[in-house]
Amino acid sequence: MPKYKTKLLYLLIGLPVTVFGQSFTGTITDSQNNTPLPYASIGVKGKSIGGIADSKGHFLVNITNAAPSDTIIVSYLGYESKTFVKRDISQSAYHIELVPGALQLREVAARGKRATIIIGNKKASAQYTGWGDYISSKGRLRGVAIQTTDTPLKLSKFKMRLNACEFDSVRFRLHILPLQTNYSGNLNAELIDENIFFNAYKDQKWVSVDLTPYNLVIHQNIVAAVEWVDSWVKKESRNESYLLTISLSREEGYIYVRETPEEPFLATKSKFTPTIYFETYKPGNSDIPK
Known part of the structure; x- marks a missing residue:
């Protein structure tokens, strides 16, 4: 970079x-x-x-x-x-x-093409959520509850729609959490065991992350969240803030907000929820981690 x-x-x-x-x-x-x-x-x-x-x-x-x-x-x-x-x-x-924890070894199976199942919010509206300042921006998080009756599902791609990205480059961390009672989310109960970082760039709209190397299979409803961890600009060309916002869909549901690590991570019912979704497919027996 x-x-x-x-x-x-x-x-x-x-x-x-x-x-x-x-x-x-x-x-x-x-x-x-x-x-x-x-x-x-x-x-x-x-x-x-x-x-x-x-x-x-x-x-x-x-x-x-x-x-x-x-x-x-x-x-x-x-x-x-x-x-x-x-x-x-x-x-x-x-x-x-x-100290490194005990990581679960995954076995990735090469398989033929399967029918894609979309879970989450795919259609963006003119509404948005996000950030517009520098101070204490790192660690801020936005997420959405994703429910499906088709589990188990193997996650092949993560996609997110940005409303605005005025930085030259921004780095995010992806979180995938179990959806708990009363739509609560627990960042200490990650369904992934390693950091998945990805970048977005100035004026980019759709951001796509290939999840096939991680061999992730979900067996339950989840919370998908993105955390802003870094940003870059070539030069300080203005005094006002650079915008970084995520488009909202018109799907009613639960939105998750967190500003700093370790604070309460609570759900709020909303008529608009982040435009975040996964491309998935039904796994065969050899696709499910042992």
Whole structure:
């Protein structure tokens, strides 16, 4: 990817640290090979305080408004999380090593062409949801409940309709979660065991992600969500915000919003829901992960 100038990098990670505030800062790496973990999450449990690391694993989060007894969780998909208590944070910077979890090996079967089954919202309206500022943008999330009676289904493509993308490039992380009682969503119950990052580009409308390498089979209704983790512009050509918005469909349902890691992830009934869908097909026995 071209080395675009990052727009207000640390403002995207967290709010400015004041003289009387307190910051939690450092680097997050893999404990086995010391490689950085890009876009790892840092959040105060149950509160709207937190952010994510940058592409090199560096992070800076303002925890001034957290209580001394609050728990700060550092997490990365496919790894065991680490926790800290605010009152115990004393170092100027931390080197946090996360231990890889037990990943499920997948067996990918080469099969002939199958009938495509669409699940989710495919038709966009003039309505939209999203973001229009730089400050604390990283870690923001939008999602939609997707229900189907055809499970199990194998996911072959993920598609999303953007209403506006004024950045030169934006990076997202895909989340696929089980749809729980009362349409709740739990980001700690991912149905995937590794990060799926993808990019969108200036003025792009339809974004498509090939999911065949991941051999994902769903057996239940899900929440599909996208998280904004990074953005780039070639130069700072204006003072106002660059827009990044997702089109909404006219399908009534449940929309999911989260601004920072570890805060409550709740569903809201809405007449308009994000234009997000999957192309799927009915799997054979050899398509289902052992």
